[in-house]
Amino acid sequence: MLKNLIHFVLLILIIFTVAITTSAQFNTGRNVEKLANFNPNSAPYSDVYVSDGRAYIGGYDDGKVHIIDVRDDQDIKFLGTYQASIPRAGILDLQARGDFLFCALSEVGFTIVDVSNPASPKEIAIYKENLPEGVHDLFVKDNFIYLCDNDFRNSKLHIVNISDLRRPKFVTTLKSNGGTHDLTVIGNIAYIANLSGGFRIADFTNPAKPIVLADHNYAGSFTHNIWPSQDGKVVFTTDETCGTGHLRAFDISNLKNIHEIGAYKVNDASDSIIHNVMVVGDYAYMSYYKRGLRIVDIADPKNMKEVGNFETWDGKSVFSSRCFEGAWGVYAETNGRVYVSDISTGIWVFNFLLATDASPTGQILFPKGAETFGQGEKIQIEWAANDDREVTNQQLELSVDGGNTYSPIASNLAGAQRGFAFTLPNVNTDKAKLRLIVEDGKNPAVKIENSGLFQIVADAPPTIKVLTPNGGETFLPNDMVVLGWRSSDDRRLVSQVVELSLDNGVNYKSLAELNGEVQQLAIKLPETNSNQALVRVTVNDGVNRVVSDSSDQAFRITDDRSPVVKILSPNGGEQFIAGQQIQVTWQSTDDKGLRNQAIEFSANSAASFTELVKVGGNVQTFTLNVPFVLSRVCRFRITVDDGTNTVVSSTSADDFGIFEFIPKVNRLSLKSDKSDRLVINLDPSSIHNHNEKINPLHEGGETVEGFKIEVLIDTKFVSYTKEPKLNA
Structure with missing residues (x-):
């Protein structure tokens, strides 16, 4: 028979899986800060437990428990090692209470160890009664220890009285369907994982006479581990099956109608498997073998979401298994400290950044107080809201009596929203006040009021008069012109829009949108001629009152002077x-x-x-x-x-x-072979181009006029397109 090096499930799955060693993303994580990693160099390791500033990590097949001081994150110290007195015993589970350590041993039972001096632990008791295959998991509660025996074919839950630590005494056993594998005891209620039998809930008010409250099984069950929610209305289970096992959530508020309401599984889990889960507050902390530490937000168990992770496996195979490598045990504290035991890399200490949960905060930014608004005015309420996790819901309320009473004006606002457009009511008051209610889904809602009171008053319409240009002026295209107007309101103007028309007001084009204080604007006129130009100014007091005025008559944009x-x-x-x-x-x-x-x-x-x-x-x-x-x-x-x-x-x-070219005539003789034609015999060597003019032609001191001159060069006549005169 194998040494129970791997418990029953591991044995079965190793037979039917191929040993594959893959490299995980070692030392990577999200929302999880690594504080320390300590490897005693005696792998493989099993479970981890933390008590009073000490961490205990078990040796899977050597009977050792390594004791480590984890009080200082920056200075983790090795304190000592407990060696079980039973040869070949493996530590499969362990818990500590004060100065005493309880160890589940494969093939034997369990031991009780005095660790008051961690450098020299002393085994003070060993319990073997009715446990021929040893103990797989245990849970210590008050004066009793609950043992899940390691005989998977006929496993039972053993209850042992440990009021006398040196003489543990058998109390009773509780048989269950499928094989008792692990349990968690909260108060007097035990939540028991029964492998293929699903899970059981039992009342141990009297440990000698446990009362079974409910049994529940489900398709595909191989319930390895179980832990209840903080309010006891939901239990979370882990199915330790390679590639398919995952976290499940069951509603147990009605024990006669237990039903699954949610599930979580890591992405690409084909070569990994979930092992243990521990619930602290609104988070489930899981050791997920090759996928390391996984943390899930379970505030809404119907919609669980992963919020933290860190992969602890170094890729080195210890068991030559496709799935059973990496993170074995997990232990979490309310302060965000998380401890993980990895089969090959030892103990890890983490800080989960989202574990501590402060109340949300906020501030109303506008209106802050002392403002005056008109009845029916539309204002933009603005605020800031923050939470160390997330803002989940917000509500706005208005008071008109100084905060004595409030009426809701906006409910169920999204957590990320930071502004809301609101039309003020038609009431006169100088005691208006806003209140913001912020929720984070965890803590009580926080109510935030603005620091001062503001007024809501009756409102008169604004006035506006365009002064320049107001008709009859003439400007050149592209001229710089200063537009002027006079505007006012009994309270304030929110905005002013300046426009220009080139077709006597049929169409307007916006030139600028200004605040309520400006009363002139310099513009460059367009490159367009128009005899029908108008300026219009529209003012808004923010209370849905919009008033406009335009030039009394058209002005001209024209350029009458030609270049x-x-x-x-x-x-x-x-x-x-x-x-x-x-x-x-x-x-x-x-x-x-x-x-x-x-x-x-x-x-x-x-x-x-x-x-x-x-x-x-x-x-x-x-x-x-x-x-x-x-x-x-x-x-x-x-x-x-x-x-x-x-x-x-x-x-x-x-x-x-x-x-084409211009000849320069240096010497020539004139002949006339016809009465209307004068021929110039020219030596080609005397031709010069480059913009030189024809010299006047002379012959016998007489002027030759009225002839079309042609120059004969290499038997080709070239005619000039203008008839020059031949001057004496």
Whole structure:
């Protein structure tokens, strides 16, 4: 027979599972602060128990209990080790009361140890009666110890009197269906986990004659461990089955109608299993083997949610099991200290950050007191609310008699809400007061009043009069103009909206939304001509009274002065080579500035123009390449725009020519082969381009006029597009 190295469930599951060692996210957690980890280097370890500043961690198969001083989180000290006198005994469970330690031993029974001197523990009693397979779990309550024997086929609950610690005395046994495995005793009520038999609730007012109050089983049960809620209306159980076991919540408020109301299971639990649960306050603390420490908020057992975790397993396999590695035992205190025993990594000490629960706090930020509001005025109530866990519910109330009585104005506000729009009642009072009620779901509701009283009074409508512009004025587009008005209210103005219309009030465009104190606004008028401009100002006193006023008559936005432009060059008579780079210059002005200017080109003496380039309003010279057009009747035009639909142009005063090249005649002879044709025989070596003009032609001191001049170069006639005169 195996040594009970692994209890009955572990034996069965090891047979049918493949040993897989995986690496957990070691030393990671949420809402759990690691304070210390101590490994006595004698793994595997079993359960943990804490009493009077000492932690006790059992050795699973060596009969040892290591005693550790945990009073100082920053200085955990090893105090000593208890070694059971029974060879090969494993410590499966343990509890301490004062200076005495009670240990459940596999294959034997239990021992009582004097640990008043932890450096030298003394075993003072050993109990074996009717426990041939030993003890799996135990619970000490007053003068009795309750033992779950380790014979899973015929397990019973044994009750033993320990009023004389050196001579434990058998009292009775209680048989149950499925096999008694673990129990928790609160007051006189025992909650017993019966593996495949579910769980039992029994009254041990008289331990010699226990009364069974209820038995409950459920589908898939393998109830390893059980713990009741603080109010005793719910029990929480753990099913120690690999991959499927998890935490369940059962309503036991009516023992004749016990039923499951909630469940919790870790994500991706295929290679893990829940072991033990301990309930402290509104939290269930679980040792979840490979998934380490898990903490669940059970305030609403129908909707349990995980709020803390820390994985203690280092990934090293001790039992060569798919599921049974990692956190074995858990012990939690009301101050948030949590102790976990890990099979391979020893004892861990944690601080659960959400365990301590303070009452919520809050403050009304507006109105704070001394304000005056109008009847029917809509105000935005603002407040702050905080809690160390979370605010779950809020309520607002109003008093009109200085806080003697309150009426609710908003209930069941969300915990995160911090503002509420409220329309004040039609009452006159100088004793108005607000109260905020904040709840955190744990502590009594906290009621918070604002620090002072405020007034609610009858309210007259506001007044508004637009002063400037008020009609008849003329402005230029883009002018900076100061708008002015006079507005007032018997209490205060909440807001003012300034608008502009360009169509005599048919449509308005918002210019600004201002507070109630401003009475003028500088604006830049649009780049638009209008003879029907109006300004409107709308004021609001916050009591649903909105009043407007606009300019008495329309004013004008127009630009009557046209821009001026004059082209300077080319301005006629010039000759350029196609593609030649030249500079176009001009003068242009406008009283409000030019928006853009265009340079245009004509090859037909200004009959039509093509835009070459558009430049900014400040440019007055531009370098460009002459178009590749051969014409003797070319002109440039500059067209300017002041942005108000006023466009003005200036054109070259006369034509200029664009040629393929310009020869320079150094020496020539004139011949006429026809009466209307003059031929110039020209040596090609005498041709010069680059913007050189034709020299006057002379022959015999006479002037030759009226002929179209053609230059014969390499048998090709090139005609000039303008007829020059031949001067003597």
